[in-house]
Amino acid sequence: MIMSIASGKGGTGKTSVAVNMALSLGNVQLLDCDVEEPNAHILLQPKMIKTKPVYVSTPMVNEEKCDHCGKCADFCQYNALFVTSEKVLFFPELCHGCGGCAIVCPKDAIREENVEIGVIKMGMANGVELVYGELNVGEPMAVPVIKEVKKLVKKNKTVIIDSPPGTSCPVIESVYGSDYCILVSEPTPFGLYDLEITVEVLEKINIPFGVIVNRAGIGDRKIYDYCKEKGAPILLEIPFKREIAELYSDGIPFVAEMPKWKEKFQLLMDDIKGRI
Amino acid sequence: MEGEVSVTHGRYKGAHMKLKQIAIVSGKGGTGKTTVTASFAALAHDIVVADCDVDAPDLHMLLHPQKIRTQEFKGSKLAVIDRSKCTECASCKNSCRFHAIDDRLQIDPFYCEGCGVCAFVCPEEAISLNERISGYAFISKTKYGTMSHARLNPGEANSGKLVTLVRHNARQIAEEENRELILIDGPPGIGCPVIASVTGVDVGLIITEPTLSGIHDLDRVLRLLDHFNIPPLVCINRYDINRKNTDRIVKFCEKSKVEVAGKIPFDPVVTRAMVAGKTIVEYSPENIASQEIETTWKKVLSASKMC
Secondary structure, eight states: OEEEEEOSSTTSSHHHHHHHHHHHHOSEEEEEOOOSSOOHHHHHOOEEEEEEEEEEEEEEEOTTTOOOOOHHHHHOTTOOEEEOSSOEEEOGGGOOOOOHHHHHOTTOOEEEEEEEEEEEEEEEETTEEEEEEEEOTTOOOOHHHHHHHHHTOOTTSEEEEEOOSSSSHHHHHHHTTOSEEEEEEOSSHHHHHHHHHHHHHHHHTTOOEEEEEEEETBSOSHHHHHHHHHTOOEEEEEEOOHHHHHHHHTTOOHHHHOTHHHHHHHHHHHHHHHHO | OHHHHHHHHHHHHHHHSOOEEEEEEOSSTTSSHHHHHHHHHHHOSSEEEEEOOOSSOOTHHHHOOEEEEEEEEOOEEEEEEOTTTOOOOOHHHHHOTTOOBOTTOOBOTTTOOOOOHHHHHOTTOOEEEEEEOOEEEEEEEETTEEEEEEEEOTTOSOHHHHHHHHHHHHHHHHHHHTOSEEEEEOOSSSSHHHHHHHTTOSEEEEEEOSSHHHHHHHHHHHHHHHHTTOOEEEEEETGGGOHHHHHHHHHHHHHTTOEEEEEEOOOHHHHHHHHTTOOHHHHSTTSHHHHHHHHHHHHHHHHHHHO
């Protein structure tokens, strides 16, 4: 079963929930799909076994063959190519790698080359098989790296996917195809607003979901009213405790120091299985 | 009379000064970007505010904008197959790099990036590209100045393009209103919407927190600003949650020759201000967190003027 963890708002505790849950369940695969800022490995300290580069194809123009007809630039929906009477200018940060320019070129002057935009890392930590991606700094496109991480899903295992914040394409790519999604939020106006828009996303793509209220006790009660109204189950509340915040700040998963939480996460998993 | 004088003065200054842009970023989410940006907006004068976190915007909950203009954002296209022409040859499926066309030749709108390759390869010309509305951009009035913001429809792609539109609108307002400063609330991460938020700004203020994740993400976002030649400043939020890590950040910044412009203490009053829908500097001005934000603001402002 594949379970994703999302939030809309950043910093609500997605990674903390993903890691603590993975450690509580044992024998699971954890995919950290927040390839822009992956953090699960900081809490898990895995022994790295393998690293694999991620490539995207980008066009290379052979100026000798090119007659500057401009068909490639006309075709490109992303304005990644600009053709002057003497030269083809290419803006790699705008290219989506669709390959269209090479197909439409009547002179066969465009060849695609692989360019590395990030890496995938795989390792083991305390019975958790961790796979995470890392987008190279300066590269704009997170989705191809997320796709590579997701290709390594082991369907016969319990899979936990830690998704990036937000509600746009990297989040969709991360949560797509999961059997259930846990939304981690906090009881504040920002937490609630971003939860609402993430719920819209999940409803659009038909993934059942429940909510974990993290830092319970701060803020207000509106998130509870919203969940009740939506019929969204509150799966778990993690109270705001300085001890938990301090453990996190030192990169220590709180179940390591507060073992009673292991049981709570195990029960949570049973609860979710019953809901699917 | 006084009003007239100040207008003239503003014009005079505007004609001689370059427009400055300050972006608030963080790498890691939830470090306090929006809380800080909203407070800066309250402390600043004559600015334009741009909320560039278009897929989870929160700034409006503190600045309470009144929309005066709404603009459709057509960020991408969507391929549509005309079933009456389709012969199910599957050329479209085979040439789609984004795996947006399944075995039944149905197009998945979440995967389709609107590139047009399928329409080009289709021998029956059965595929067309339709424009889709991916979100909305807004221009609003707030009591702190005009605000440019947006809302990407949930699950849409191209947030970077929408950020570019928000920044374009902000610059246009700044010119019309003769403002000297644009304050940008950036999204988390380091990918396309962040790059679109920071390119060409005069100062990038990174809000970090003294956690190992915060430090890791600070390093990456700092390298991003360096990559785009943007002068960085750092502000450590909730610095007293882990003083040892705060020291590590300070040392790391010293080594990287980056100024730590502020250290904001953890205080539940910050959350109470948010619940009240107010900026912390207005909700509790004498609070240490508020004062530290004010000190940070002064440093950020003077850094922007030096550029």
